[in-house]
Amino acid sequence: MGQAYRWNARSEQETAQFAGRLAALAGPGTVLALDGDLGAGKTRFAQAFAAGLGVSEVVNSPTFTIIKEYETGRLPFYHMDVYRLSTEEADELGLEEYFEGDGVSLVEWASLIEPLLPEERLRIRIATTGPVSRRFDCMPVGEKYESWCRELGMEPAAEEEA
Numbered sequence: 655m656g657q658a659y660r661w662n663a664r665s666e667q668e669t670a671q672f673a674g675r676l677a678a679l680a681g682p683g684t685v686l687a688l689d690g691d692l693g694a695g696k697t698r699f700a701q702a703f704a705a706g707l708g709v710s711e712v713v714n715s716p717t718f719t720i721i722k723e724y725e726t727g728r729l730p731f732y733h734m735d736v737y738r739l740s741t742e743e744a745d746e747l748g749l750e751e752y753f754e755g756d757g758v759s760l761v762e763w764a765s766l767i768e769p770l771l772p773e774e775r776l777r778i779r780i781a782t783t784g785p786v787s788r789r790f791d792c793m794p795v796g797e798k799y800e801s802w803c804r805e806l807g808m809e810p811a812a813e814e815e816a
């Protein structure tokens with residue numbers, strides 16, 4: 655495992671700022687693999703990330719739709735929530751077409767489908783540290799995502815499971 659990084663948000667607005675800065679770096683084939691407990695803020699982060707891409711539609715939690723595509727931003731945005739899926743069901747969705755496509759994929763509960771994820775991805779675990787504060791433990795896999803973390807001035811953290 656590579657270097658882990660950490661970002662602390664003291665408010666929902668700081669979460670949105672962080673998501674927006676990541677969105678500015680995103681390109682075709684970007685994959686963000688999000689984890690964190692119920693209510694940690696995965697969807698909230700995704701909404702701000704989508705806004706950062708310039709998505710003009712309302713971004714809702716895709717818990718029931720599983721995959722939602724938004725085409726109004728700078729890049730297509732593929733928002734997925736695999737919480738309710740078995741690995742087998744997820745396998746049948748053909749997710750690799752999204753991951754390898756021209757857009758940006760953001761997966762909530764990504765670790766549930768770990769074997770289906772591309773090798774290169776930015777793993778982000780969101781932890782609730784207070785009523786409105788969150789910690790983002792980021793584990794970049796691949797040189798591109800490592801440089802993102804450095805570029806954003808993220809704090810290097812001890813190597814722990816992100």
Ligand SMILES: Nc1ncnc2c1ncn2[C@@H]1O[C@H](COP(=O)(O)OP(=O)(O)OP(=O)(O)O)[C@@H](O)[C@H]1O
Nearest residue numbers: 665666669691692693694695696697698786787788
């Ligand atoms: N700093 C913060 N960052 C993100 N969300 C915050 C923050 N502070 C408070 N919140 C609140 O936490 C909640 C996060 O809910 P959200 O639906 O994004 O969680 P989730 O991780 O997607 O949950 P689920 O696993 O059910 O999909 C929202 O109500 C949001 O307003």
Ligand SMILES: [Mg+2]
Nearest residue numbers: 696697715762
């Ligand atoms: Mg959610």
